[in-house]
Amino acid sequence: MKAIQFDRLGGPEVLELREAPKPELRPGTVVVENRVIALNYGDVFFIKGQYLVKPVFPDIPGMEAAGVIEAVAPDVTGLVPGMRVAYIGMGAYAEFTRIRASRVIPIPDTATFEQAAAFPIAVLTAWHLIHSCHNVSANQIVLVHSAAGGVGIAAVQIAHAAGAHVIGTVSSNDKADLVLKFGAQEVINYATHDFAAEAMRITNGGGVDLILDAVGKPTFKKGLACLAPFGHLILYGSAGGAPDPLDIRRHLLAKSLKVSGFVVPMVYAMREIHRRGLDAVFQLSRDGRLTIPIGKTFPLAEAAEALRFLQSRRSTGKLLLIP
Template sequence: MRAIVIEEQGGPEVMRFTHTEAPEPGPGEVLIDVEARGINFIDIYQRSGAYAVSTPFTPGVEAAGSVAAVGSGVTEFAVGTRVAWAMAPGGYADQAVVPAQRVVPVPDGVTAEQAAAVLLQGMTAHYLTHSTHAVQPGETVLVHAAAGGTGLLLVQMAKARGATVIGTASTEKKQTLAREAGADHIIDYTSTDVASAVREVTGGTGVAVVYDGVGADTFETSLESLRVRGVLALFGQASGAVPPVDPQRLNSAGSVFLTRPSLAHYVSSRSELLERSADVFGLVETGRLKVRIGGRYGLAEAARAHEDLAARRTTGKLLLT
């Protein structure tokens, strides 16, 4: 089968397109024929060495397809079942073996491409807006990179919960996409002081929560945009890791709360994973959550896809198909 293999961490060029032996499922595992793979910043972190990963490995922690075989002890899935998974490696290949506990069913009204494009980022947007800071009607929230894959989903979910949404975006195209997703106010972070603009929009109060997946470049702006006792949900580091923070900075910002959440801790049980994924797929199936696929790449083009995502040249979700 075709696969991307990384033998040592580094730049995009370390992703080697090759042919390997087809895997077989062990006890508690399923073999999945992969149809579409989501591309995420965590793939870049694992490839580059920002996150420690044992090598060699096949990247890709989000994909969708159908069950080709099941290992012993697996009773929840049968051959042919349409499924998806997130937070387990091996997606950049024609077939992948995945622990059955990480696999979720895909409803008939959701395509494999939609499932691969929305599962990880959709559950991320879901836990951020429903659990990390459960958005309340009438609140104002700030979403950085509002035209990105997660950003577009965050905007939609926050709006659905009754929030006024401020989004940051650079180009005119990205600003239009964020508005179409429901953002009430758009700030061009390349030409405008974001914190000052947020204060102007909120009458000097600040926002209830900032959803920040950018990291180093936006951290101080995020703190300065919060209302008293607001929440900074720092869920990613697309621009690099945030340097160590003096807790006194949180006090001077208004007794604000800082959290560095991870999806793994919000789908830590099988029941929570099934519930959260079903909610996300249900929103897609009924048309209440729009999934924008910003680009499709062949499996052999994985390096170019990583380069495009890292350079923030894209909008929506990128797929390897």
């Protein structure tokens, strides 16, 4: 099969299109023929050796895709060949990927592969940030950083659907238009404006109730400064570098603030919470209240180019690879 492989750590330049052995079934797994592979910022960290999971060379990057089940191990129940699915799992930049059955999500007939490919990581991350890590309710003020990105644009729509007042931050005016179109009431260009000062102005000095932050170092401390009393900042990534250490007494006590973290793979082991998230996001999608804009589609062979684009800060929505 065709696959993108790498055998040293680095940037997109380490990726090569190669002929690789097709994965074989193991107990508890299925093999999926990938139709659409979604890029994630985590792929950048994975090829640098800075992700939760470390590469074993020669390795195949990619952790989210949608396709059709080709084969099912005898001990797996509930999944059959021919089923349309999406999944979270390593080795997605390829024509075929072996995936643990628990990481596979059957997709509704109404969902296209392009839309479904964004659900296992980007959309579920956004939903759990808003409804599991916090309990966003009507009229809360939610600030979403990198609001035009894959997770960001899903979070804007899910928070909007929950009745929140959504403020997005983006690094260009083009992205601002997209974020407003998807339900944010306000957008701050944080490349040209101090987002914390703007957030305080927009909220008449009251501050925001929740901040979704996957930027890290440049946004974390400023975020604490524009939270409302009892406000909550969730750190779920660090595209801009790891934040400075937190001094709980100095940074949190005065306004009774809360800081928490989140990673989506752990949710897959929590049956009830995972099911609740899946039912909710597919319902929002069916209701037309959650659509993931596809920023750009690349052939699998151009994976390195696609990752460069993701890192350029010019991309919006989800970037896809087609095998």
